[in-house]
Amino acid sequence: MINVSTLSKLRRLVLRQDVSVREASRRLGISRNTATKWLKDGQMTEPRYPQRVSGPSILDPYKEQLSQWLKADSHRSKRDRRGIKAMFEALRAQGYSGSRGPVYTFAQRWQQEQGNAARGAGFIPLSFELGEAFQFDWSCEYLFIGGLRRRLEVAHTKLAASRAFCLVAYYSQAHEMLFDAHARAFALFGGVPRRGIYDNMKTAVDKVGQGKQRSVNARFEAMTGHYLFEPEFCNRAAGWEKGVVEKNVQDRRKDIWREASERRWGSLGEFNDWLQQACVKAWAEMSHPEWTQLTVADVWQDERVRLMPNPRAFDGYVEQPVRVSATSLIHFQRNRYSVPCEWIHAVVSLRAYADGLLVVGPDGRQVRLARSFERDQTLYDWMHYIALIERKPGGLRNGAPFKTMPEPLQELQRQLLRHSGGDRVMAQVLMGVSLHGLEAVLVAVELALQSGRVSAEHVLNVLSRLQEQRMPEPPVATRLTLNTPPLANLQRYDALRSLPLHEASPESDHA
Structure with missing residues (x-):
């Protein structure tokens, strides 16, 4: 068979360079009869051959x-798809006795036909008024953070007009992340549009009904009521209804994320x-697609x-009750956090925010904790165990929470524990933290270490003297005024010494 490229070369050799048909067919490696046949046609036409009719196949x-x-596999992610080899093995298990060649050929032809098929019925271009709507979507990216x-x-939030x-960027798509993303976006935009367009994400929609019927999450509904915008959810598999933000995901990977991936972040x-500065900078560099x-940035103004x-900002937390363990720890998302030991065995309220945790105890006291997005971590705050160490000072020697104390306190502990009863002395020092504050205790401990006298009495004495210097007594407020200011006259006491005892002290008989 001859193809278009060979036919073109044949015509140039014979018709333009006056090469004989025999020589041209030899150079091109084709039959002289085939060359003569195609040269009889005066026009250059693409060679077409009848489709070969094959007999029944074993496949x-x-x-x-x-x-x-193959159809089911096309709807899976690339990571979960089976290879053609796995399908060939599965066919052999069902009784297929042929070779793998027909299986590979059929699969490749099927995939090619699917790739050439029309993927949809087309999309309708959308237009929005200024201030009318915003669109929201999530994307998954990778960066080097903390090594x-x-x-x-x-979270991508984009004004539609x-x-x-x-x-x-966050480490998860939880409710508190969604609320924080809206608060940051509205603060950056300088206001709130009248509508918000979303897909059917689980943090907003509990159940998808027929048509536009949605069972909206209660906390998400509370956020929309706070900002006064109306949420609108796309139809199933209709991402084009929020195509403005869908395109934003792809475009940002070409500029902002490319630059971010070249750096390392602490x-x-x-x-x-x-990232926020990069967004504002991009506004000033990008032309508007409608008003070029x-x-x-000009249209945003x-x-x-x-x-x-x-x-x-909406108080975007997710609340849940948790019980404090016997070791004064609470569990949240595969991590453990310490809380004040006064709450042991009590049920407390845990409020999860995007950047931290807030624990409300049964007495109404609130404690803020740094949130970790790692797994199987135990985060201690040694100050939560001070009240417990007063009753059990022996826990200081190997107590895990106290390994996180500041270095001056750890050095004081090492020196005190060399002597008998040093754990009780250290417990007295730590009790001073609750009374005078950590900074004052650290200053007193450093002075004690410098002097070489490491004892609780010395530390507390230094601490009391520091407190006296820092907190002068305020003047007493009174409405009384003195006509004659008091004088320091010590001779009056000498006069009292010369009087008889019963005259100098009339009440001495009743003493």
Whole structure:
């Protein structure tokens, strides 16, 4: 058979270079009869051959099954898809006795046909008024933070009219992250649009009904009521309904994320500060797709005055009750956190925020904790165990929480525990933290260590003297005024000494 490229070369050799048909066919490696046949046609036409009709194949009884496997596999993620080799082995288990060649050929042809098929019925271009709506979506990205390659869940919030956008990175897509992303975006935009367009994410929709019926999450509904915007959810598999933010996910990977991936970040907070500045900088550099003479920042200035006022940030926490263990720890998302030992065995309220935890005890006292997104971590605050160590000072010697004390306190502990009863002396020093504060105790401990006298009495004495210097007695407020100010006259006491005892002290008889 001859193809278009060979036919083109044949025509140039014979018709333009006057090469004989015999020589041209020899050079091109084709039959002289085939060359003569195609040269009889005066026009250059693409060679077409009748489709070869093959007989029945040994694969025919299994083609329907193989097509179903390929179709189901196409809806899975690339990581979960089975290879053609695995399908071939599965067919052999069902009785297929042929070679793998027909299986590979059929699978490749099926995949090629699916790739050439129309993927949808098309999309309708959308248009929004200034201040009318924003669109929200999540994306998954990877960066080096704290020396490790971390997976980040990035919240994309984009104004549908001006195309101004805000990106915030988190370690998960939990409710508290969703609330914090809205608060940051509205603060950056300078207001709140009248509508918010979402897909059917689990943090907003508890159940998807028919048509536009949705069972909305109660906390998400509370957030929309706080900011006064109306939520709107897309139809199933209709991502084009929020195509503005869908395109933003792809576009930002070409500029902002490319630049971010070339750097190393110390913490997530540091990266989010840079990310917000990068968003604002991109507004000033990007042309608006509808008004090409204007930048996104220019159109945002016009849209900003049409947004609803931005109230104070929504108190976006997720609350749950937890019980304090006998070791004064609470469990939250595969991590353990210490709380004041006065709450042991009590049920406390745990409020999870995007950047921390707030624990409310049964007495109404609140304690803020740093949140960890690692797993199987135990985070201690040694000050939570001071009241317990007063009753059990022996726990100081190997107590895990006290390994996180400041270095001056650890040095004092090492010196005191060399002597008998040193644990009780150290417990007295730590009790001073509750009375005078950590900073004052650290100063007193450092002075005691410098003097070489490490005892609780010395530390507490230094602490009391420091407190006297820092806290002068306030003057007594009174309405009385003195006509004659008092004088320091010691001669009056000498006069009393010369009087008889019963005259100098009339009440001495009753003493």
